Amino acid sequence: MVTKFDHVGAEQRWQQAWDTAQSFAADDNSPRPKAYVLEMFPYPSGRIHIGHVRNYTMGDVIARTRRAQGFEVLHPMGWDAFGMPAENAAMERGIHPGGWTRQNIAAMRAQLKRLGFALDWSRELATCEPDYYGQEQALFLDLLAAGLVYRKESAVNWDPVDMTVLANEQVIDGRGWRSGAVVERRRLSQWFLKITDFADELLDGLSTLDNWPEKVKLMQENWIGKSQGMRFTFAVADSDTRFDVFTTRPDTLFGASFAALAPDHPISRALAENDPALAAFITQCRAGGTATADIEAQEKQGYDIGLSVVHPLDPGSRLPVFVANFVLMEYGTGAIFGCPAHDQRDLDFARKYQLPVTRVVAPEGEADTPISNEAYVGPGKLINSRFLDGMDVEAAKALVIGRAESEGWGQGTTAWRLRDWGVSRQRYWGTPIPIVHCDDCGVVPVPKAQLPVALPDDVTFDIPGNPLDHHPTWKHVDCPRCGKPARRETDTLDTFVNSSWYFIRFASAPADRPFDKAIAEQWLPVGQYIGGVEHAILHLLYARFWTRALNRIGQLDITEPFAGLFTQGMVTHETYSRDQGEGVAPLYYSPEDVERTGHGATLKADGAPVDVGRVIKMSKSKKNTVDPDTILATYGADAVRWFMLSDSPPERDLAWSVAGIDGAWRFVQRVWRLASEAAESAGPAATDIDLKLARVLHRSIEAVTSDIDRLQFNKAVARLYELVSAIERSPASPTRAEAIEILLRLVAPMAPHLAEEAWALLGQPGMIVDAPWPVADPALLVDDTVTIAIQINGKLKDSFETAKGADRGALEAEVLARDKVVRALEGRAPRKVIIVPDRLVNLVA
């Protein structure tokens, strides 16, 4: 008897069966080829988001397919468990960050298990546990010993709400990425990782990442920001003071009309001590400094400090020196020379302070035309530049650099946008930095034997700032070197450090060291990494750096952690709202409270219509979220997984809709029906129709396999729909039975519970997770007839079936004899006949 697919029973049954059989445990010692499939591990916020479901479903399809194809698959899961939300929860609710985090992990683990992912749970890790962060401390000490970690006093981005330092990457439009508070500048002693040491290799390495999206590589390239140029020294006239500037346009040096220092430049700060007006100007620059898009609108401002510098190529001439708000201390040397004619900012500045504008580059065929309000940045020949006159830009650059080098006042150099990674955080819920500060010995690393430096449990969050600093005893320790009383470092590591090596720990997690090199390298690099584009720069760049740092100190042979990267789109949903009148924000309604009708929607509560808004990213404020638990209970894991893969290409956004998930559910039932009907009746012998079905079947195997290979899940889904339709239309037969059995194997990575349940129903041996991936028979991939399109002047007029491989003459004769062709040509002969064998015939009339 044909019944409905019982998703509740099937999910329980098969999840337990996989668990018992340890189906997804990755064996380090397996002789099979290895495949490492990884999705970005989640932050344990409390609930799985539907975006996670999409991400992990994609990874799961790849993992299950690879496994069926004979690979030993590593597909692990863990928790990026340190971070601010836990501390915020602690502050708001008076609970411990650890308790909150571990509860969330338990809840989310249960949710993930209900989705039936093929994960090796024996390798689960949480970054907040000492067995993980203790090993991270060991790695930190190794990098410190290798000179890749240093401490320096520096101006940092201080978030006044979170009371912490932020990395540059965590400052968005001048505001803290979490709190949204306007960031202040403070000077603090901070720990840094020397990522800039790797700038060149991180840039060059991008070209080896063939299976990364171009977009991500480009974003990283821009972030690293390599600029070739020249660094040279300005001597202040009538003084011993000197300062360096960096320029990418040494060729335009004869167009210089001023020099400018950053407000934070040491010279600026030193002068400000005796110049209240300058001090006030500097303060003003810092205040307005980073605020949002009005940087664009913000006027160039300068303060003339009354000094002048000697022009290095023309010692007789002098340039005035300003402190200017548009010069950044963090880039280059924190000082520039201004060439107004060929740099827009310099031009704006020069116009405001009535500085000379001298053109020194003129495009071909144009001489010394005056510069108006637009700087000329294009190519051309040098003018007004003495010994450079007549040269092109590149030659002039080389000549000036050569001259500076031989005369000793400058040299060719490279500037980077990338800055060293500040990892100190004044927070509790992070990896303690394993350092002791001793009055006598200075900065002393904690000996590895004393690791982990564990976080104390008894902390309070009622005082702003770092709880570790407030703890009565934790920071008081004896110096590991001299034994005298000393202080622990109370800063913790940026959470991005945690995620910079977790993929290595998944591959190998011995108790006594971070990882075993040989075992880890059996799995690494990750073959396919999947996650959101929001990590295109930070996480991915840091993980690449960390891997290269470990390589440099001899702990790893690989240089790139992720061979393949895929960034998936978001899950979106339309919004439902009602206008609240002029000037009032509309009221949004949750999808659960809304009834979707044909074109519009009504509120269940009052039956009156609501406005259906655009399909946008799910957010709490727009109430357009869906709860994975509710959906899972209603439709089952397989339908949810199927929907996550259907319709939209995986890199694009997927619009969640009730109609869509209903459709996925119908498909699950359809496959189930097909299998249960087939289980009841075997068929007679093969027929012609059988050959047709066999062809569809083998083409489906071929297409689905290559679609999954290329992560084009939506296309694989479409092929499976076609296969199901073809099977439904075919009469019972051995081929049909075989087709159903293969269909189940193709569907298994996407809807695994359904596949197992149907597999068992058909009396197949073992579990479908252990069944091999089907292989297409090449003989059945080719058809013996083809459809030839007939075009006249490139426009389709007719088509006909013919045997494959028909020769040109036969095709032409056949085409010219056809009624429609004769009529269309009105008796004339075509001027030209173009024949593409097995495809088309185009007649040019």
Next chain:
RNA sequence: GCGGACGUGGCGAAACCGGUAGACGCAGCAGACUUAAAAUCUGCUUCCCUGUCAGGGAGUGCGGGUUCGAGUCCCGCCGUCCGCACCA
């Protein structure tokens, strides 16, 4: 401002290397089954014109170009989205 991606039916989308545009799904319409509904199944569904059958024309954001032939290649616009943002 700089850099990048994208633009195809009512909707999500397919279309290998330039060769029958719209596979597949959703929504919609019609029909079958049913006392009825649900479920399921079958058919239709880019637009316009003429229309019983059948036929004709247009069509992949807009305007040009290359080609026997362009969604696909080239040039110029328009629009949407994303990243960076005073980087010298």
